Amino acid sequence: MSAVLEATGLGKRYGKRWALSDCTLDIPAGHVVGLVGPNGAGKTTLLNLAAGQLAPTTGSITVLGGRPGSGPAQLAKVGFVAQDTPTYAGLTVGEHLTLGARLNPGWDGSVARQRIERLGLDPKQRAGTLSGGQRAQLALTLGVAKRPELLILDEPVASLDPLARREFLQGLMEAAAEQELSVVLSSHLVSDLERACDYLIVLVESRVRVTGAVEELLATHHRLTGPRRDLDRLPADQHVVSESHTDRQSTLIVRAGGPIHDPAWTVSQLSLEDLVLAYMNSASAPAHRPILEVQR
């Protein structure tokens, strides 16, 4: 399967600050990819680079085999719903569809009209008077109806109420199923992404911490609990992601190449949220942190 997004050493700097550094990714097509990370981690920067809204400072990025934003053909292949789902407040819903039709050769008017009808949006209503959820759906319609191969969404549900959030994700997944889209969607909450994503990228403090298919990640990461012990006695193929210790007990989150044989450890499964949190915690810890002790 060809890659939908490939990045090598990708970096973006604003003045002195690196918003994204040393980012290397190889994301296969046909997945719904979740990009998770705390606020300020660089998610918006990465997505804007992929959509061709920004140019990299260092490194390279290729989307669907082409340089992002490099011309109408490339732009037609990628749909983008930016943060806060921008729409023209002065234009009506119907006029937004006209915008899409006039500016995109690949526009599918029937898809757009059907979605608008099903959502119950009034074509004559100005976008500025729509609710947040309706605006998000309008922006999604614009992104989907131009029939892209990849749809990128930057925190589309962050400011929506739970019902609007569910409806948005339903609409998104339906479009993904119908058009066989690849989707990359970001959020700072794992719960938004858990149902929809089958591929994950964790971004913390401008760097990629882990990336892979969700199933594989959950299968290879485990929580190990057991009596307190030194960590340099672990087998080579087990890599500690995060750790915490009391005076009697050690709890580790490890990524393991194979099964864990050591009987001293109790092995338990991780939820996706636990996994992401483990990587976020390990990122914020300095390299040589003294072992956390709970003194009695």
Next chain:
Amino acid sequence: MIWLAWRQFCLPGAAVFAGLAALAVVLALTGPGLAREYAAGIAECSGQPDGCADFIRQFLSDYDNAFAIVTGLVLILPPLIGLFWGAPLIARELETGTHRLVWNQSITRTRWLAVKLGLVGLATMAAAALGSLSVTWWASTLDLNGDNDAFPRLSSLVFDARGIVPIGYAAFAFALGMAVGMLMRRALPAMAVTLVAFAAIQIAVPSLVRPYLLPPTTATVALSPSILDGISRPVSGDGMEIRAKAPDPGAWLLSSRTVDASGNTVAEIPVSTTSGPCAPSGRPQDSIARCLDELNRLGYRQQLTYHAPSRFWPLQWIEAGVYLALAAALAGFSFWWLRRRLS
């Protein structure tokens, strides 16, 4: 894209063009009447011994309010366009984030800007042309005689509001507003900065740039009543200062100095005003004539640098060209910045 550019321009464009249309209607209705009144008056006074000076003075005074209003309207048109058409063109999109929506459509940024710029730029020049040329037509009888009066066509306020320079100003104000808006990314502050910058330039150009667009006429003439604007005496001591005007009515005086027989500039002519030929006696005209004859005999001359009234159209063309070139440079900069730096 033309549809979108048009749709976005609809309201601000309509507002300005509606105002211009109203102005054009008013001018069209009153213009012929004005011309008729003038022609009738001239016909009546031509045969009279005093000539038409009184009629003309009365005519200009009757219409001086209207004159001020139409001139003012043409003066504010370019900055209005710069503020309301130019500044929000890009800044509004950056401010509301809609650039992320429109730049993701299957259209390059260059083409996006080119269409917006082209549509609104053309509208700018059309609006300025409509405003300026209709006022120039309407005020032609007033301008003609303004040369004899307080507001010659070459004076900065009138020059700025006639002919084709307003087209250049409007294009420049539009391009300036657009570029400032693109750099500042916020529409309202961009409008403020554009206004200040444009006003500063418009104040500076008539005194610092316009005089040098064409080489002025320099003449050294004998002192005579035709070039005399006034005489003044200094506060202390004895002597006189000559205030001169250019020989042709309506010419634009750039500088004037009195020089003595050896060619040195004198600010004050050291001649007694209490006794001798320059002491006032008898009728003022005779007194002045006698004084000037004496000064000429002593070798004093007046050195004048000025632009003749016939320079009006050449200066208009050149200045309009300069402003249009500036507008084009700003537009080119905007394209470059958009592609390279807004990243």
Next chain:
Amino acid sequence: MIEFHLDERSGLAPYVQLVREVRQALRLGLLREGDQLPTVKEVVAQLAINPNTVLKAYRELEHEGLVAARPGVGTFVTATLAGTSLAAHGPLRQELRRWLAKARRAGLDDESIEALFMTTFRTAAGEDIA
């Protein structure tokens, strides 16, 4: 047509839950041979889950021989799990009730009963396979 539901806290992978729900529906007779399963698009539009999850569940069901995919038309039920098992439910349920009463009289609480049942069930299942 059946409707799917997902229990996020069940600890089971979503596709496993879908497979189970289909099997359950077959067992209860809600789905009969020849019925069409909801399309991938319909499931995804209702649950907001990944389309690949649904595809995986349907493939699994196909692998078990319960459904068959007809390209361009949909996925249809080809076998049934209902029938004989339904008839035996009644007497089995009664026996189970008696056993539960016995366990309670012996002093077992709910958790012990569940633990006893699960361990015996698993051991027995393991012996069956072996």
